Amino acid sequence: MKRKLVKGNEAVAMGAMDAGCKYYFGYPITPQNEIPEYLSQELPKIGGVFLQAESEIAAINMVLGAGASGVRAMTSSSSPGISLKQEGISYMAGSEVPGVIVNISRSSPGLGGISASQGDYWQAVKGGGHGDYHVIVLAPDSVQELYALTARAFDYADIYRNPVMVLGDAVLGQMKEPLLRELPPPMELPPKDWALTGRKGGRPQNVIKSLYLDDGELEKHIWKLVEKYERVKKETVLYETKEIEDADLILVAFGTAARICKTSQKMARDLGLRVGLIRPISLYPFPEEVLRSTSETTKKYLVVELNAGQMLEDVRLAVGPGAEVSFHGRPCGAGSLPKPNEILEKIKSVYGSFPKPTDMERGNSHETRV
């Protein structure tokens, strides 16, 4: 198969279609419009459904209805639209309806801006809507991964009967890279005997709901969900590492921030600094174990995010005692993507053998000791 130059958002749409998703419901918002535009053209050709809903809220509820009916269904949006979808995502998690939500996130809060940001980390990994639940969150850092992880998201959604979010950003969605349109290895999927099909042949009714009013009923349901999340944590942790074995300092970053950090990490090695990198790919479940185990030998971590410090909290919780966790963040708006050199300077300043930066140089960074 040949590689083709493909835009990130289109790779998402291709990944979904190749994974067998024939149902898309969405609402326009920048910077993810190529996803619905591509699917509005391609889905009708294969007998699928592309529906432009009246709102983000309606779109996610159509996904709920389609997912409950037993098919692979998805929606996509960007930060403000994802906020609107949280109601439906909570219902999907509560009533165990599979579905895929793609967030090509942009700068926030409020209307924010249309440039890349990682400000939706907390919303994505800590629940987002009301209640005790989790969404599986996958964070690609390339066009190839946008394709592969979107496809994989449908497998996870079906296996765990849970909504799965692909968290990209404006840079990833809008850039073009060579794409090899090859699916990840297939996974074993459970039958959807719970789905709405009409009581075929008079089988007992299937009910998909999240309302539990009898004594003890809801608590039991939540513990059942928690057991599922424990299984998710054992089975779906994904991350990438670079030169962590001998590292004195490990960079921790995901998505676009990780792409920039990869350059900075190489630059640091060229200078003779033993710097490694951990890139969480699944943000929920968070790759806690690799952070904990590396912290037995590595004492310094530098978290880099396109926000004011969100994943930072999860890194702090994951590393062992005595590890020092520093942070470099650029809460993004137009023109505020950090350059590799900027991160290299930060690496030097926390690495140890370089002089501590002055307050002025520290700029919008801050350091934290665990």
Added chain:
Amino acid sequence: MKLVFDHPKSLKDTPSHFCPGCHHGLIQRLVAEAIDHYELQDTCIGVASVGCSVFMYNYFDVDVVEAPHGRAPAVATGVKRVHPDKIVFSIQGDGDLAAIGTAEIIHTANRGENITIIFVNNTTYGMTGGQMAPTTLLGQVTTTSPYGRDFQQDGYPIRMAEMLATLEGSAYVARVAVDKPANLMKAKKSIREAFRMQKEGMGFSFVEVLSSCPTDWKMSPGDACKRVEEEMIPYFPLGVYKEREIADHL
């Protein structure tokens, strides 16, 4: 001997949670009778809305998915797009359909989504304890309009059937009542017609049913029926507002 009256097959034989004198049970029965009439029980998928209607799955012996407040038409759209050959319906109250779910119902109708919505209008939020609804009549006292609904403060009671009838996508729009036997028979006919429309792929079908809520109205069931006739029907006239004869796509 000929059996002339029986429990509808698609309705479970189970005690209901509805208050004494509430019309919801009657409306459910009419829906079940329509489902049975066309033998749709095994091809039917219900969408439970939020409010007194949420326990639909305890009563109807069909597949059911629960929707968030106001979103039943959107959820039903998702179901129907996957199963165009199935009959998809929801029973929604006035808070659900005419307030929080206004966008969903209007656009679902406007898309001509081939589903059936039964709209129970009792001029109040029944399940939450009798607050003011978008359909609450002027002067009506509720727990959140303690001085009576005032148009300067709260606007006017909204007429959904009339509004939806203006949309090209609507195939069948009617308003009925179940306050007395003559109206009940008309209601039965309308609800059956709505399901027939869907069965024949005519487009969006909608029946608004004026309903009593004796508990929240603080009335006896008899007085509540009288209120439907004397106060509700004059403001919400009964009748068929839209009836498509040939599907748009034909």
